[in-house]
Amino acid sequence: xxxxxxxxxxxxxxxxxxxxxQCTQDMNHNYMxxxxxxxxxxxxxxxYSVGAGITDKGEVPNGYNVSRSTTEDFxxxxxxxxxxxxxxxxxxxxxxxxxxxxxYTFGSGTRLTVV
Amino acid sequence: xxxxxxxxxxxxxxxxxxxxxxTYQTSGxxxxxxxxxxxxEAPTFxxxxxxxxxxxxxxxxxxxxxSKGYSYLLLKELQMKDSASYLCAVKDSNYQLIWGAxxxxxxxx
Numbered sequence: 001x002x003x004x005x006x007x008x009x010x011x012x013x014x015x016x017x018x019x020x021x022q023c024t025q026d027m028n029h030n031y032m033x034x035x036x037x038x039x040x041x042x043x044x045x046x047x048y049s050v051g052a053g054i055t056d057k058g059e060v061p062n063g064y065n066v067s068r069s070t071t072e073d074f075x076x077x078x079x080x081x082x083x084x085x086x087x088x089x090x091x092x093x094x095x096x097x098x099x100x101x102x103x104y105t106f107g108s109g110t111r112l113t114v115v
Numbered sequence: 116x117x118x119x120x121x122x123x124x125x126x127x128x129x130x131x132x133x134x135x136x137x138t139y140q141t142s143g144x145x146x147x148x149x150x151x152x153x154x155x156e157a158p159t160f161x162x163x164x165x166x167x168x169x170x171x172x173x174x175x176x177x178x179x180x181x182s183k184g185y186s187y188l189l190l191k192e193l194q195m196k197d198s199a200s201y202l203c204a205v206k207d208s209n210y211q212l213i214w215g216a217x218x219x220x221x222x223x224x
Contacts, residue, residue: 103160
C-alpha cells in the first residue's frame with residue numbers, strides 16, 4: 001500500500017509560471033484535501049473533495065484550482081504563481097466520518113519556491 | 116473567529132514525561148486530533164478524542180475536556196526520536212479541521 005503519493009517533492013517556479021501538483025491515493029478514500037503549511041503557522045485548507053466530481057473551497061483557495069475526475073487523483077493547479085505561494089503543500093485523504101479513529105493520511109509534501 | 120492555541124516550543128529530558136496543552140475556540144466541535152510532524156516530513160496521526168476523558172496508546176495519552184475547550188497530549192518515557200512538532204486540530208461544526216500552529220518539542224539527553 002503506497003498510501004498518498006505526491007509529486008514533485010521540490011519545485012522552483014518563476015513569478016507568473018503555472019504548474020500542477022499531483023496527488024494520488026490507493027486507499028479508496030472518498031475525502032481528499034490540499035493544505036499549505038507556512039513556517040510557524042498551522043495547516044491551511046486550500047481545497048477539498050468529498051468524492052469524484054465534487055470539490056469545494058477551503059480557507060485559502062485564491063490562486064489555486066482543483067479537479068477530481070477519479071477517486072484516486074486530486075491534482076492542485078497553480079496559475080500565475082506569486083511569491084506568496086511559496087510554501088509546503090500537503091495532500092491528504094480520509095474515510096468518511098464514522099471512521100475518525102484512523103485520522104487523515106498525508107502525502108510527503110511538495111516544497112514550492114516562487115522567485 | 117476560530118482559534119487553537121498551543122505553546123510554541125517545549126524542552127524535556129530523555130526518559131521524562133511531558134504534557135503539551137491545547138486550548139480551542141471553534142464554531143462547534145466534532146472531535147480533536149493530535150498529529151506528530153518531524154522536521155521536513157508530513158504529519159502522522161497520533162490520537163483522536165471526541166468524548167471527555169483520557170485515551171491511552173502506549174507511551175502517548177490524550178485528554179479532552181469539552182466544557183473547558185482543552186486537551187493535552189502526554190508523552191511518557193521520552194525518547195530522542197520524540198523530538199518533533201505536535202499539532203492539535205479540531206473538527207468544527209462544518210466537519211472542517213482547524214489546525215494549531217504546533218508545539219516544537221526538543222528532547223535533551
